[in-house]
Amino acid sequence: MGRPIVLRLINLRKTFGGLTAVDDLSLRVERGEVFGLLGPNGAGKSTTLSMCLGLIAPDSGRVELEGIGSPTEGHVRGHLGLAPQSLAIYDGLTGEENLAFFGRLYGLRGAELRRRIGAMLELVGLAPRAADRAGTYSGGMKRRLNLAAAMMHEPPLLLLDEPTAGVDPQSRNNILDTVRSLAERGHTVIYTTHYMEEAQRLCDRVGIIDKGRLLCVGGVREVVQEHGGRTVVHIERGDSASRVETDEPLREIERALAPAPDAGGVAVTGVRIDRPDLESVFLNLTGRRLRD
Amino acid sequence: MPSEPSTSILGPVFAIAWTDLRLLVRDRVAAFFTFVFPVIFATFFGMIYSGVGERGQATIGVVRLEDTPAAQALAADLHTLGQFTARDFADPADGAAALRRGQVVAVVTIPQGFSGGLDDLFASGKGPVVRVDFDPSRRAEAGLLEGRLTELSYRVLARGFSDRERVKAQVRRAREGLASAKELDPARRLMIETILTAAEGMAAGPAPKGGAGGNADPLANFRPMVLDLHEMRPALAGPTNAYQLSLPQGIVWGLMGCVTAFVATFAHDRSRGTLVRLLASPARRWQLVAGKALAGLVSCLIVQWLLIAIFVAVFGVAIRDPLLLVVATVCSAAAFVGVMMTLATIGGSAEGSAGFGRAVILVLAMIGGGTIPVFFMPRFLQTLSAFSPFTWSVRAIDLAVWREAGAQDVVLPLAVLLCIGVGGVGLGVLLVRRLRSSH
Secondary structure, eight states: OOOOEEEEEEEEEEEETTEEEEEEEEEEEETTOEEEEEOOTTSSHHHHHHHHHTSSOOSEEEEEETTTBOTTSHHHHTTEEEEOSSOOSOTTSBHHHHHHHHHHHTTOOHHHHHHHHHHHHHHTTOGGGTTSBGGGSOHHHHHHHHHHHHHTTOOSEEEEESTTTTOOHHHHHHHHHHHHHHHHTTOEEEEEOSOHHHHHHHOSEEEEEETTEEEEEEEHHHHHHHHSOOEEEEEEETTEEEEEEESOHHHHHHHHHSOOGGGTTOOOOEEEEEOOOHHHHHHHHHOSSOOO | OOOOOOOOSSHHHHHHHHHHHHHHHHOHHHHIIIIIHHHHHHHHHHHHHHOGGGGGOEEEEEEEOOOSHHHHHHHHHHTTOTTEEEEEESSHHHHHHHHHTTSOSEEEEEOTTHHHHHHTHHHHSBOOEEEEEEOGGGHHHHHHHHHHHHHHHHHHHHHHHTOHHHHHHHHHHHHHHHHHOTTSOHHHHHHHHHHHHHHHHHTTSOOOOOOOSTTSOTTTTOBSSEEEEEEOOOOOSSOSSHHHHHHHHHHHHHHHHHHHHHHHHHHHHHHHSHHHHHHHSSOOHHHHHHHHHHHHHHHHHHHHHHHHHHHHHHHOOOOSOHHHHHHHHHHHHHHHHHHHHHHHHHSSSHHHHHHHHHHHHHHHHHHTTSSSOGGGSOHHHHHHGGGOHHHHHHHHHHHHHTOOOOHHHHHHHHHHHHHHHHHHHHHHHHHHHHHGGGO
């Protein structure tokens, strides 16, 4: 028996002028999972997130927070948290003041507000710089503060739009650990990113969309098995190299290492195995053509 | 456990307003152009309008209704008072008109019979009456003038003693009065006779007998010249202080600073993602707009009242109608909040909105009396200025500070300002709804 469903997107469709941004998209997100919403630029991820947040209304279809209602209603939005791709913090305020402001928007007051501020600052590693203005923070610190602001009211559903864009490896690691710990505590996270290795490490399930359509959805392992293609074995013999697609890479290597008349007496000098991963799934499904 | 969303209606409004105000104060450039630059600007223009060098001396008017040597001498004395410059008026009505226009701080009228009053000095114990009309808002200058005139009265008296025949006649009349004062205390009678004898001696003539008229003590309240003080409130057909002209301009620049700063803040919200986060919060659209509007309103009021306080305290600007000034500043603030909300949300992009807003505000300020007062402008610009909220703001503040007008003249600018405010905020709410589809 699966986990309870938190969010349902049902036949969503949204057009801007003649452009179809989201086309008949249906999706469900389960409680406590990190769901990766992946796609190239202009695929419809941001529009989908905006509809999930109630910022824009779909032309048809609907968004439902299970048992709560539609996010177009203010009280429903109180159950959502957003860390936008653009840094949604005020450089002129300190880290603490930023969190206090966003906490107050969600009705937090007094001791509870102070408790949450302290907890969030600790969680994202900004407690020592709490009294400094955000304008003096590094890019990574701002990203962490951006994430902390989204979590201030401890929303059951958190939408993170490329939360690691442009940050150093240390901050990225902190953010990924934070997201993982949130999921372990029962929060549901919808996560968009262009970093496939990040999605592979973090997400329980992913959905890949392009041109507004959902191309695939499922657990990372399933998706890779289904759409990642075959394993590629690269065999080098001196200056020449060969590439073999196979479902049995070890057997292919054994065959390469065994003396064979067709090898021409040239010994194998190198072997590399490229297993299918989320990136290969992504490229297989969305193509290798540049997207601007 | 997730928190329940806020049920407070005003909580998000105050949170947004407080944050925006804090951001404004912490942005040094915005704070300078909002709070400091308007003071510098208005001071600069006030100095230009007033002619800096003339500020040191107040001007009094002199009306001489008698052509005697005594009256001429007093008029001449009035021209040599150190702290005042004097301007002669042949007609009392001209003097009064100048006072009402604020061109002079007081008018001294030397009446018909001035010389005769001097002749009865010893007989009546009181010298001639000199009328002084003064502007009650310039009470300090009037007090100084009164002191200088009292000083002058003794100079008049001394001058009287240089005319021996006149002194003899005065002493003779005084002795006649003294003789008729039957109930006068003998010791006091002796003292008065001693003074009169001394006066006779000064006139080098025989020492006649005489006394003060009636039963009164002729030395009681002895005053060589009586000052008859009258308040005359200026009609304020024009400003009485050049800084009254530049104050509304300073306010215009202060409001400009507020509007541009808040439009920039809103543009920042749009470009940085904070607006998306605000829109994604449980706060309703109207709460978001109300929070921004409240911050704008408070900052516009602070700017205006700060400028007014500085101009009253430092430049002595008199406020004709303080209550109207409060109403005018509130209406002005409301109007500029409306302008602010419209400009902040009207642009397709954050950067476009900020740039467009600055350009519009600058043009509106220029045609609305931000650089030179509207009544100095050519007629076509004066007509055009009706489309600028700055015009109505300046007009409302002018009415409160120095311009006298009827009720209908007061109501119109206030009504226009309120309409701009309500319309602008309403438009802002509609445009914010549109913004969410641009995300």
